[in-house]
Amino acid sequence: MAARPDDLEIVPRRPEFAIYEAMRHRRYWLQDDPVLTHFINALQALFPEGERFFIDSARDVRDQVGEENLSEQLRADLQDFIRQEAWHGREHEVWIEALEELGYTRLGESMARMKKQREWAREHISAINRLAMTAASEHLTASIARLLLEKRPDLLDGADRPMRDLLAWHALEETEHKSVCFDLYQAAGGGYVRRCLALVIEWADLFYQTHTRHRYLLRKDGLWNWRTRLRVLRDIWGPRGVAGAVLPYALGYFKPGFHPWQTDERAAFKAKYGDLIEALSES
Numbered sequence: 629m630a631a632r633p634d635d636l637e638i639v640p641r642r643p644e645f646a647i648y649e650a651m652r653h654r655r656y657w658l659q660d661d662p663v664l665t666h667f668i669n670a671l672q673a674l675f676p677e678g679e680r681f682f683i684d685s686a687r688d689v690r691d692q693v694g695e696e697n698l699s700e701q702l703r704a705d706l707q708d709f710i711r712q713e714a715w716h717g718r719e720h721e722v723w724i725e726a727l728e729e730l731g732y733t734r735l736g737e738s739m740a741r742m743k744k745q746r747e748w749a750r751e752h753i754s755a756i757n758r759l760a761m762t763a764a765s766e767h768l769t770a771s772i773a774r775l776l777l778e779k780r781p782d783l784l785d786g787a788d789r790p791m792r793d794l795l796a797w798h799a800l801e802e803t804e805h806k807s808v809c810f811d812l813y814q815a816a817g818g819g820y821v822r823r824c825l826a827l828v829i830e831w832a833d834l835f836y837q838t839h840t841r842h843r844y845l846l847r848k849d850g851l852w853n854w855r856t857r858l859r860v861l862r863d864i865w866g867p868r869g870v871a872g873a874v875l876p877y878a879l880g881y882f883k884p885g886f887h888p889w890q891t892d893e894r895a896a897f898k899a900k901y902g903d904l905i906e907a908l909s910e911s
Contacts, residue, residue, distance in 0.1 A: 630889040631887065632705075632811065633892060636804065636894075638705055638708035638801075639712075639801075640708055643719075643794075643908050646790055647722055647790060648725070648729055650788055650789070651726050651791075652730065655730065657787060658786055659786040659787075662856075663859050664783070664786075666845035668783070668787075668791075668795070669841075670845055671838050672723055673841050674834070674838065674841075676720050676721040676742075677742035677746050679716050680746060681758070681761075682713055685809070686710065686759065688750070689816050690703075690812065699815075702811055705811070706812065719794060720798075723794070724736060734844055734848075735841065735844075738841065759809060759813050760826035761826045761829065761830055764827040764829075764881065765830045766808075766809050767810070767827065768827075768830060770802050770806035770888060771874050773798075773799035773800070773802045773893065774877050774891070775873055776799050777900065778896075783795075784796055796897075797908055799897070803894060807889050839865070
């Protein structure tokens with residue numbers, strides 16, 4: 629099994645992005661394509677409450693296990709993970725507010741429902757089960773980050789700034805902290821079957837939640853017709869679509885000896901987005 633790289637730095641950066649002004653200037657900011665633009669809009673709308681779910685789960689398991697029973701490195705990584713995720717949630721909430729300003733008001737309502745679901749889960753689902761779901765979700769977000777580098781760089785290269793910069797920043801930090809919740813899950817005694825089942829649940833939930841919001845955004849623009857539905861099926865959820873391209877990365881989670889650091893995308897991020905990383909580190 630791979631392990632955390634010795635030279636890994638998990639850096640909590642706190643940039644701010646002028647999302648609303650950019651979206652007001654060009655609504656379909658990804659290649660002038662409403663299907664691709666609204667897919668990313670829909671996917672990122674899950675992040676604010678999703679990030680808070682992750683933070684709650686990690687903290688609750690940490691407190692149950694006892695910080696004194698975790699390595700010094702894992703304790704430090706957890707703190708940096710929490711700082712990164714908290715700022716991700718803030719910036720994606722700003723993104724949702726920008727979409728609401730443009731008339732997509734149901735996204736805010738959906739986020740309020742997710743908050744209630746998160747609070748219910750904290751009361752009714754055990755901390756270790758929520759952490760299993762979190763580790764699985766972190767694998768999915770790291771897989772999406774890898775996709776943006778390797779198979780679908782057009783999803784960043786074709787995006788207007790500052791959306792491109794926000795997505796690249798988020799993908800970089802997801803890569804940096806991709807093993808933290810997995811390592812905490814292992815340290816807490818979490819097993820193979822539970823983590824695999826959690827990935828199946830999280831993949832199904834990701835499909836449902838994203839597709840529901842994607843359909844709403846396209847319908848709000850009067851674009852939810854049979855041609856658009858076929859495009860969504862082909863270009864997003866089909867074998868050759870965005871989700872189809874992520875799937876091989878995601879399936880690696882089912883290997884019994886899997887560890888997130890069996891691949892390391894940090895050098896690729898630095899090579900492609902070095903200027904952005906340097907600018908964000910100074911912010």
